[in-house]
Amino acid sequence: MAYKLAGMVAAAALAISTVAIAAGPTDPQIAHIAYTAGNIDVAAAKQALAKSHNKAVREFASEMVRDHEAVNAKALALVKALKVTPEDNPTSQALSKAAKDEMKKLASLKGSAFDKAYVNNEVAYHGTVNDALKSTLIPSAHNAQLKSLLETGLTLFQEHQKHAEHLASTLK
Amino acid sequence: MNIRRLSPLFAAAAWALLSIPTPAAAAPRSFTIVIDKMKFGPVPAELHKGDIVIWDNRDMFRHSATDKGVFDIDLPAGKVVKMRVTKTGTFPFICKYHPGMKAVLKVAQ
Numbered sequence: 001m002a003y004k005l006a007g008m009v010a011a012a013a014l015a016i017s018t019v020a021i022a023a024g025p026t027d028p029q030i031a032h033i034a035y036t037a038g039n040i041d042v043a044a045a046k047q048a049l050a051k052s053h054n055k056a057v058r059e060f061a062s063e064m065v066r067d068h069e070a071v072n073a074k075a076l077a078l079v080k081a082l083k084v085t086p087e088d089n090p091t092s093q094a095l096s097k098a099a100k101d102e103m104k105k106l107a108s109l110k111g112s113a114f115d116k117a118y119v120n121n122e123v124a125y126h127g128t129v130n131d132a133l134k135s136t137l138i139p140s141a142h143n144a145q146l147k148s149l150l151e152t153g154l155t156l157f158q159e160h161q162k163h164a165e166h167l168a169s170t171l172k
Numbered sequence: 173m174n175i176r177r178l179s180p181l182f183a184a185a186a187w188a189l190l191s192i193p194t195p196a197a198a199a200p201r202s203f204t205i206v207i208d209k210m211k212f213g214p215v216p217a218e219l220h221k222g223d224i225v226i227w228d229n230r231d232m233f234r235h236s237a238t239d240k241g242v243f244d245i246d247l248p249a250g251k252v253v254k255m256r257v258t259k260t261g262t263f264p265f266i267c268k269y270h271p272g273m274k275a276v277l278k279v280a281q
Contacts, residue, residue: 063269070232070249148209155210156233159270 024140031079032086037129038068040099048118057115060167071153119168126161204228207235212275219279221260227253239265
């Protein structure tokens with residue numbers, strides 16, 4: 001299971017870096033990637049809230065829904081104000097595909113097995129997204145407001161990653 | 173335009189309920205601490221017992237100002253919450269949701 005998860009995350013990271021090397025993403029593509037990444041985590045958290053009975057896991061998932069929905073609302077307002085239409089792209093598609101596969105796997109798990117798998121994936125997922133933000137998305141963003149939102153997002157997601165790591169260490 | 177409103181109630185901080193300002197104390201002053209972009213802004217350098225801290229959460233996220241066992245102020249996104257300071261000492265606090273956010277309140281007599 002761990003190897004499969006790691007492979008999936010590596011594939012998503014590779015997809016991000018491959019696109020970045022081929023051509024720096026444009027602002028409409030960056031907005032789409034960031035929004036997609038947030039939506040994926042909200043969906044994962046909602047799955048956790050539907051399946052988990054662990055108080056700490058549920059609190060973490062609630063935080064993910066609240067924070068990521070807040071960022072995405074801000075992102076939507078920003079692209080509207082800037083009259084930018086988010087543009088679908090291979091990175092967004094790779095993230096969505098990997099997330100769909102992961103949700104399917106998690107759906108088959110129960111109890112502590114689900115909790116551990118969900119939280120471990122949250123650690124890996126935030127790590128992947130944070131690396132992409134640092135190495136590609138923030139440096140490639142041209143619009144100052146978009147760049148600022150991504151930077152705030154990075155600070156937030158790094159907090160989430162630490163929270164997930166701490167939570168993972170407490171799950172037996 | 174971002175419209176924020178004052179909370180109708182002072183935040184319920186345990187330490188705020190424990191003591192009463194002495195009549196001899198200087199007139200209480202108000203200090204604002206702005207929270208934005210996942211950071212606590214500058215904290216007042218000269219905070220005294222009886223003063224009021226105004227927590228102004230301009231961020232898009234819910235935060236808290238928490239010194240566990242001492243005070244725990246809930247800071248909903250875009251809201252302003254007041255807290256009366258009634259205890260002297262040094263109080264390191266964090267946002268309990270995002271513990272990387274941290275600062276210290278120093279309160280003199």
